[in-house]
Amino acid sequence: MEQRDHVVDYINRTLDIGSITDYCPNGLQVAGREEINHIVSGVTASSRFLKAAIDANADAVLVHHGYFWSGESPVLTGMKLKRIRTLLNNNVSLLAYHLPLDVHPELGNNAQLAKRFGFEVEGRVAASGTEGLLFHGRLPRPMANTDFIRHIAGVLGRGVTAVGRSDRPIERVAWCSGGAQRFLPQAVELGVDAYISGEISEQTTHEARENQVLFIAGGHHATERFGVQALGENLSEQLQLTHQFIDVDNPA
Template sequence: MVQISKLVDDCDARLDAAAIADFCPNGLQVAGRDDVRRLVSGVTASTALLDAALACEADAVLVHHGYFWKGEDARIVGMKAARIRRLIRHDVSLIAYHLPLDVHPELGNNACLAEVLGVPSPAREPAMGVAGLLWHGALAEALNADALAARIGEALQRPPVHVGDGPARIRRIAWCSGGAQKLLPQAAALGVDAFVSGEISEQTTHEARELGVHYFAAGHHATERGGVQALGRWLAQRHGLEHRFIDIDNPA
């Protein structure tokens, strides 16, 4: 058992959250009971995840995608009100970390993708004003596009969308979890053969073809399952908590 304030302080320190400008508040977003024994983690604080967490009698919910995004309607009405009402009625806390959980060199989404992709000792570059957001490195052995797509699909349980006209053998790759398809030109400038992210836009296909690289859209949700699980496991080991990751299916 641990107090929620201690839990959040530990996360803040481990992820260096205060040093990263973000599109939402990181840390404790909705305060519940003081003591935490059971922690549920998930990618997005949807109603389905909250209901599953309540069924598990969780004291706190840890997510990558929480609430109160920059530019959204600040009023707590409609769907947002229904979600927050669930948490408050049951005295359950919501903890969320966005960019700090993308860039962390050990627990982050991109660190987890490095293991999936099989890239030892990756390098990190600044992107969109965030230090260490774009990762790149060399595969242990070169693969063709079909083989890399199969590796990604098996690891993330979702076949990626593959576009582009890259080299026949892929050795150097770059990646960024989530909706980072806009980083494709920056990744290509690093001289990579392929770029992996979560989403694809209309222009992404044309960019990949014209830049001469492969692009793999592996799913926003799928590429961001790793970090929140890693952080949840770290908290469970540190504080003796019960931790369960609940995966709410999302094909996007």
């Protein structure tokens, strides 16, 4: 058992949340009971996820996509009210970490993607004002475009959308989880053969084709499952609590 505030402090320090400007609050978003025995992680604090977490006896939930995004209406109605009411009625805390969980060099989504894809990280550059958000590196040995696409789909365990094509075998790569397709031009400037993100936009296809680079959209949800899992595992190792990850599938 751990004090909730101690767990929150530990994560806030580990992810150095004060160093990152984000468009949602990072840390404790909804305060539930003061003690945590069991924490359940997931990608998004959706109603379905909350129900599954509560059924699994969560004292707190840990997610990448929490609530209170800048620009959204601050009123508590509809879907947002239902979600928050579920947390309050069950006295469950919501801990949410967005950009700090993308950029962290070990526990973050991008670092974890590198591990699973087998990429050697060579560097991280700033993207849309966040230091170290766009990762780049290389494969241990070059792969044909088609083999590389199959490899990425295999690791993610789902179909991917691939557009464009590199004239060379794929060796140098860049990647950023989630909705980071807009960083493709920056990846091109880095001179990579392939860029991987979660989502794709209409213009991404043209940018990939006209720059002779392979672009793979692996799914916003699918590419952001690994950070919360790594963080949850770290908590269960370093603190007196248990952790479990619940995947509520999302094809997007």
